[in-house]
Amino acid sequence: MTRDATCPTCTSTDLLRVELKPQDTPMMFNTCRECENTWWDAVDASIDLTDVLEVLS
Numbered sequence: 022m023t024r025d026a027t028c029p030t031c032t033s034t035d036l037l038r039v040e041l042k043p044q045d046t047p048m049m050f051n052t053c054r055e056c057e058n059t060w061w062d063a064v065d066a067s068i069d070l071t072d073v074l075e076v077l078s
């Protein structure tokens with residue numbers, strides 16, 4: 022398996038995943054239904070996620 026969609030906090034797989042494209046950069050916004058943790062995933066692994074998040078914040 023690659024890029025397993027599990028919550029990094031509680032390891033639940035019950036996630037709400039939405040693909041968004043800020044700056045035309047496809048990214049996955051994840052919400053865990055178990056612990057309400059939220060986080061971003063880069064859809065393309067070559068994207069430097071840190072740079073994108075700095076712009077968004």
Ligand SMILES: [Zn+2]
Nearest residue numbers: 028031053056
């Ligand atoms: Zn969780």
